[in-house]
Amino acid sequence: MLNTVQIMGRMSSDPELKRTLGGVCVLPFSLVCPRDVRQGGSGRREVDFVDCVAWRSLAEFVSKNVIKGQTIIVTGRLQTWAGENEEGLRRKGAEVLVKDIYFTGDKEGTKRGESPEDKA
Secondary structure, eight states: OOEEEEEEEESSSSOEEOOEEEEEEOEEEEEEEEEEEETTTOOOOOEEEEEEEEEEEHHHHHHHOOOTTTEEEEEEEEEEEEOOOOSSEEEEEEEEEEEEEEEOOOOTTTTTTOHHHOOO
16 A cells, blocks of 8 residues: 655744653654645635654754754655543544655755744
8 A cells, every 4th residue: 555645844843852751762743834725815825734753863853953934845654543632532633754854945044943934
């Protein structure tokens, strides 16, 4: 079966590297991806927030080299999850398990913690 995902978007926040109880590096992050469809009279594009997760050395690499607002391309596979929250409500979700990351060449002069939109 084929399960391949390729997403291009902007980092919604600065990455925060975490570790499992076993010491394995994990980095959950979200990409903001504008849709092709524009909203009614405002002309604004709707956006999707795509949850992604990177593991081990790739998680460390992303945490050191990517900042909020930076445009990147990730490839990987879509994985789903299901469970219950503290109140006993069933929850479902999906995320991209990142295999590779590609840089797109954002605007020059972007500093860590400052998105290209902050400069405008």
